[in-house]
Amino acid sequence: MPVQPSPSAEPEQPDDAVPGAAEEGATITPYRDGPLIVRGDFRLVDQDGAEIDPGRRTVALCRCGKSGIKPFCDGTHKRAGFSAPSAPSRPRPAAQLRDVAGD
DSSP, X not given: OOOOOOSSSOOOOOTTOOTTHHHHOEEEEEOTTSOEEEEESOXXXXXXXXXXXXXXXXXXXXXXXXXXXXTBOOSHHHXXXXXXXXXXXXXXXXXXXXXXXXX
């Protein structure tokens, strides 16, 4: 189902909402073969620092690059055959450097 920003009042939290996320700031969840789901208190800005109003506290951000409403997801990743894991397949290089430096 496409997720679009809406000027309506804050929606009810979905059943899979992360408990306590609002107190801790934002939680970003990469969905397998889908968007990044951002929940909680966050600020969305473009590369020039101009604020983008998400219209709600939970949004889906495009990862496939095909959405017609970027930076938001419109579900196009399904038709485009986008494939990506939910978790990294290997450690980030910076994490490896920290581990070596800490030895």
